[in-house]
Amino acid sequence: MRTETSWIFLGGGVLKSTPEEKVRQHFIETLINEYHYPVNTIRREVPIQHGSKELRDKDGNPVRADIVVYASKDACLNRDQGKINFVVECKRNKVEDGYTQLVSYIFNTSANGGVWTNGDGTIFYRRENKDGIQVLEETPSLPRSGQGWEDEQTPRIGELERPRNVRRLLAMCHNRLYGRGMENADSDLTMDMVRILLAKIYDETVTPDTVYPHFWITPEQYKSEAGRATVAKTIRGLFHEYAEQYPTVFDKDEDIAVGDSTLVEAASVLQDYSFVSREDDADDWDLMGAAYEQFTHVTLKRQQGQFFTNRLVVKAMVDMINPDIADKVLDPAGGSGGFATAAFRYKRRKAIDGTKPGSPQRERRLGLCKNSVFLVEISKRLVKIAKTAMLLTGDGNTGMTQGNSLDKYSNLDGWITSHCPKGTPDIIITNPPFSGQKTESMMMDPDILKLFSFGHKPDPEGLFPAITDDDLDANHGTLLIRQAPELLFLERCIDWLKPGGRIGIVLPKGILDNRTYINYRRWMLSRCKVDAVVTLHKNTFEPDTGVRTCVIFLSKPLEGDPVPGSYTIFMAQSRRVGKDSKGEPVFALDEKGSATSELDEDLTQIAHAYKTFRDIGTFTESETCFTAERSELDDNLNLNPQHYSPELNATLEKVNKFDDKPDWSVTTIGQLDKNIHIYMGPRWSSRSLVVEDPSDTTDLTPYLTANGALEQRRMTVKWFDMSRATDKQKECVRMLRVQKGDILISRSGTIGKVTYATRILADKYVISDDLVRVRVPDEDMRAYLLAFLMSSTAMNLMKLDEFGSVQQHLQPRHIWSLPVPVPDSWEQVSTIIKAGKRMMDVMEQTSLADESLRMNGFDSLIE
Known part of the structure; x- marks a missing residue:
């Protein structure tokens, strides 16, 4: 079990949380949960004997293997060096040595193989006899519990398991590729990883569960150049078969560009797992988004203000905004398609519920789902990833379009102008790019700025000019030099939305209470009802950015209806987001204090509380979730939930009660x-x-x-x-x-x-x-x-x-x-x-x- 300062390890006790111990504990977790080795066959810090004496290093210190997996419970209990299955050498991140130590452990024991890992990269070794000489050979995978090193290790399609940590798996791919001399630019690598994943998923989709996968490399193939070439040809063929079915998404001659050896390295990491999306699976993965996050250069993301939206935030927002099957859902800053795919899955779940497989009613509902999700994204590369993500989720890719959502509506893709024009989206859900107050990230194009009220200076009363298509230059004298893109996106979302529609938008937290934003809050409150405000945990977008963020949910009045002046606003403060500041997952604990497989997060609880509030108008308030009245907003129009926290306001109430006391x-x-x-x-x-x-x-x-x-x-x-x-x-x-x-x-x-x-x-x-x-x-x-x-x-x-x-x-x-x-x-x-x-x-x-x-x-x- 992880804590901030310590680890609880095999057999009980507490260890200091060092970089090496973190790597070791993560791999022990992998051995138990993914390779299914019993806990009672695993030991850490095991002394290794050389004959009758303990092995020692050059300084005379006892040598201990980081992890030893024994052949049985009794062997583990007795530390029987003659019944060791394999040994694991763990190093902290970025450290590359340790191979020599691993060799000494294996050849001084009965181990048939070993593993070297530093958390980012993992290499498997198998003990072999070559002409009477014991050698270690790299092998593509580790045998699972119950298998031997000599056994046929290829599972059937139906036996493949879902990985617990997609991000770490793709990190291993990344390090394998670069460790083999991968020289492609990051952008090329991203697309090749998408293509390789598609080949893997296509193989799982078309191959029956009882048949062995084609996307697989055996130890013998892994060792030879000819074997690698055969496997690479098979995987490329799988991608071509898939791509030919979607000529509007993939170019005619599109191929996996990496070399055979590099392709096989990726295959060896992915082959043990299942990545296919099942129609009735409630799992909320966004595989293409995870690939984008892992394989796109961090600097590029920061320069463009593109940050991968935490999947828990995506799921909570979609759950809270609750799209119906026929609702048109739009993400005008779509990125890799996280919100689009999550909304599609949510709508599809509704379509499947209460209908029979293959029935006309289900098919009709699924058709509505596929044709009612839309995305606009300025990056062509990300549009392709989003289209691919939608294909993997169940089609609907035609709504994924390339364009600039801040441009004139008439300049958008024809599919959007004909199927999702201004005034038609029922729901807009998005995480627009932020400027972070950096000049280079601001919108400075006057042809864009003049389209927006927020592209102009407010008058002395704090009111922004109304912008009409008839005379875009009427307020030229008040045009700003630059503006934060998130503010322009907020205005565009409200303008684009259908009357009676709903918005869920991620914004910088400062927009809720900074005095510099008061005019924008006044403008927003004059046009929309604020349904809910949720402040997000500071780690939500870590390790990419430390910007504190919030989610605002808005409703646009029906045509001709005024915005209500008095209503209740749902407020929430997320304090647990399922990961630490480095982006590593943080798991919840059970009653005994042991780590579970569930992420330690409160966004699910917040979404559930809002659903109850939305459906019946009330819920059990807590320190996480509570309400505020629109009519009680102060002169600053403060929308920060913390300002309305029951705990903090209870303190204020206690202080104010002194006014009723004698002599105070x-x-x-x-x-x-x-x-x-x-x-x-x-x-x-x-x-x-x-x-x-x-x-x-x-x-x-x-x-x-x-x-x-x-x-x-x-x-x-x-x-x-x-x-x-x-x-x-x-x-x-x-x-x-x-x-x-x-x-x-x-x-x-x-x-x-x-x-x-x-x-x-x-x-x-x-x-x-x-x-x-x-x-x-x-x-x-x-x-x-x-x-x-x-x-x-x-x-x-x-x-x-x-x-x-x-x-x-x-x-x-x-x-x-x-x-x-x-x-x-x-x-x-x-x-x-x-x-x-x-x-x-x-x-x-x-x-x-x-x-x-x-x-x-x-x-x-x-x-």
Whole structure:
């Protein structure tokens, strides 16, 4: 079982979660779940004997095999070196050595073979006798439990199993290909992998379950050039047979471009598994999307703002928007077809339910499904992947089209203009490209910008001009130079949608509450009813981007109907997304604390709660799912669910109740005293002043980042050479200095951390503007306020107002308006004030002790 810091391994116990241990545990999991070896035949860290002595390395340390799989339970229990099936050598990611160690393990035991893996790549070896000499030969696969190395290992089609982790399997393909000298560009590799997967799936589709697959390479074929050529020819033939059935999708002479040896390497990784999509299978895979994610260069994706939408998000969004069989579903930023294929599967499931196989009713319903899913994508390559994904899911590929959804409607593909024109989609579901506020990712084409209200500046009242096809240049004077594409897509989705239709769109989280977006929120709320808002976990799009995101669900009123002014909005905060920041899956635990095969996620729960809310108008609210009233939105039109969190608002309610208590009142921090000053320093560039690793700091000025200032000891110090400073930089430095007694609060990243400006901090250091300064002249009030701001109560209140798309932020105005209970007399809270003063004294003493240690500690002895 995985945790953040440890692993629970075979036999119980806890190990530190090192890179090597992660690789080992992943492979143990694979041996158990995919190769079906019993747990009681597997051991880790097994000593290897050489004769009567333990093997040792060149430094004299005992040698231990990472994983040993024994022939039986008793052999494992007794560590019988004469009954070892195979040995596994594990290395951390990127490490390539270890083959020599594996050889020594195998030839000093009865092992018939072995495995080398670093998590990304895996190589299988088989022990063979060549002219009386024992050698290791690479082999395409590992025998499953119950099979011998000499047995015929080719399973029948019906015996192939679905892989548990498609992404890791394709990562192995990637490393096999490049490990064999693969020189194709990433884009070519992506398409070749699509073609190879199609050949594999076609073989599974046309070959009966009781027959052996054609997409297979035996150990003997794997070893010879002629054998590899035979297998490669077979696989190419399978692709050609498949492609010939879809001449509008595949070019006439389209072929798998990689060489025979490279093709066989991919086949050897894929051949053990089943990838076919079954019509009645509820599995929500998007195989082509997974291929795109794994085989498209990360830099290219980032440059184009193309990020693979988490499949759990896709499924939850489709479940929540609930398309009917005949609904026209459109994704105007379709990518590799994730939403299109998921919507098709959802509609197909509805078509199959309640109908008999082969009945006219089922066929009619399935026909409606195939002809009512549409996609527009600007990249031709991605359109081909999306078309292929739809073919694998059950056809419907004619709706996958190439074009720019932000262009004039008349310039779109003819299939879209005739079958899904403006005003006809019942449902639009999409994850448009984000700019991330990067200029190069913004839309800067004036011919596109002029088509949109959001392509123009709002008037002084915050209203955007109405755009009509009759006079697109009427508002030329207000045309913006650039605009974020996600905002243009939001406007286009609302415009394209049929009256009475519904939208589900992924957007940057900042659009929910940033003040800079208030005009866009007002425009959206004036045209649509907000059905639901879900904020997504920060790992949702990791490891590709750390942008915080949300999903907004909207309904467009019927023609002539006004947008309602009062209604209930479903709110949710996803806190578990089934993967970590590196994109690795995180599995849920059972009652005993053991990892299960289910991903640890809450999006399924959120979708279920919304379905209940949608169907009956109410549901059991929780910290994850709750509601807010449209009529209660504040002046900022804040749509962030966190702002309406029951937990955080319960804290606010508890604070406000002090207003009803005798001798108490509730005010804001800014109104406690007219002499209170709450501010942050100026934003500025210090790059020209920084001195890297100075040997002498005598004439330099120390600078602390927010984290450096929050440390009890000054371990993280930057140094400025003020002799380089301009007059403007000198003024910025002056404004960044704090005074003794200032309360400092982190305002970016992890917000709400509090520290106190000691004499040394104030006299010696320049402090980052990422800390809000709170200056309170009155000492008792300052101590009380410090105690308040360091409380969990204050933290919850600050979280109510945090905002941001990448990092979370607070502004001085949020601290100014923070409600705080105030007694009529400070005597009522003398204990709290005393505790606050004690904290200030301790921090002063700690600061003095740190300075003394810095000046007179061990380093002074060395010097």
